[in-house]
Amino acid sequence: MRTTILTLLLVVSTHLVQAQFSTYYYQKKSLFEKLPNDKNEIIFLGNSITDGCEWSEIFQNKKIKNRGISGDVTDGVLLRLAEVYESSPKKVFILIGINDLSRGKSQEYVFNNIQKIVQEIHQNSPKTKLFVQSLLPVNDCYGRFKKHTNKNEKVLWINKRLKESASKASYTFINIHDAFVNESGKMRKDYSNDGLHLLGDGYMAWVNIIKPYVK
Template identity: 55%
Template sequence: MTMIPSTKNSRWFSMMGLLILLSTMQALSQEQRFGTYYQQRKTLFELMPNTKNEIIFLGNSITDGGEWSELFQNRHVKNRGISGDITEGVLYRLEEVTESKPAKVFILIGVNDLARGISNDTVYANICRIASLIFEQSPKTTVYIQSILPVNPDFGKFTGHCSKTEDILWINKQLAQWCKHKPAEFIDLFLHFKNTTNNHMNPSFTNDGLHLTGKGYLHWANIIRPYL
């Protein structure tokens, strides 16, 4: 005997189908908004096997550019940087980071947000949200929030980024205070990378005012080596 679905059941299935479609469209919209390189890296990270005692470097192009496992000669170190990423992009892909229950996560993010006109307090709140979600999803993970690095406008490049020194200083100050009351440790990279005469990036460590040269990465590695 053929069963004729009730009007109520038909409406329920239609509603469920609509919700699934909307969820899929929203996910695709998010992926497209973050860009093709973001998708390339995110999908690669998701296919990589989880391992024990991972030490994850999480951030944007500045993190992406580091050969971290070689710098530290440590097979547990994983690079989860995506060039061009913003705090919202990190939040969107954070589940891949926490599902392995990493031993440590080093966060550095925010300067691309500022270049896009995202407000100081939003950047600060999102970084705190990233750390809080790591605490929640992987309670045994040690979280390090690294300060946003200084920038240098003298190179005449990345003007949207390199005009944000005051914003960077404000966010770093707020993050340092937040970490005093949370189970996260603040690492002041800004202090180690700035000029002695002003708050710009020391030109010894950059060739464009934003990104690091090899000397810059070696300097960074030496600063955080004690935390590994």
């Protein structure tokens, strides 16, 4: 009887975990797990903002791997992190958290999970250089992604904590946020057409900031 109950609990728990993530998440996760590993990979890890860029093409570097998944959250990154560090990548660039906030997770929850991501990569691939990028600003002027685009104060709080913790947690903090804000502290309209995701000019601004760290 006890074995049966434990088995049922395990099944229920598994279904609950899977229900947190989209079919797209599992499609991409399963693909990433099948792709070949390369030496000296440079990995971009995050959600749709990372997913939407052609990183290897922009930098003209086939060692760069896009591990962004649209809609992903910090728990989703933690669930698929083994695929990231199994190649002992040269560098990992992390940008994650805005979707957590849109789902009601606290700013503390996001910050703590990013620290867990950093710690797990360090433990399993100690030679990997980690770069934690600030969350980007958002803008509610378009009336879209309303649960995302009212989170600028929480974004600032997370970014402040990420910067303060960089030395202790052994990662490089990259402030991309400030290049994207307008005079009101919101996402610049020339960099986004929905207040959350980036246009081409936005990606180019991002690339210009991180270029010295990628090369």
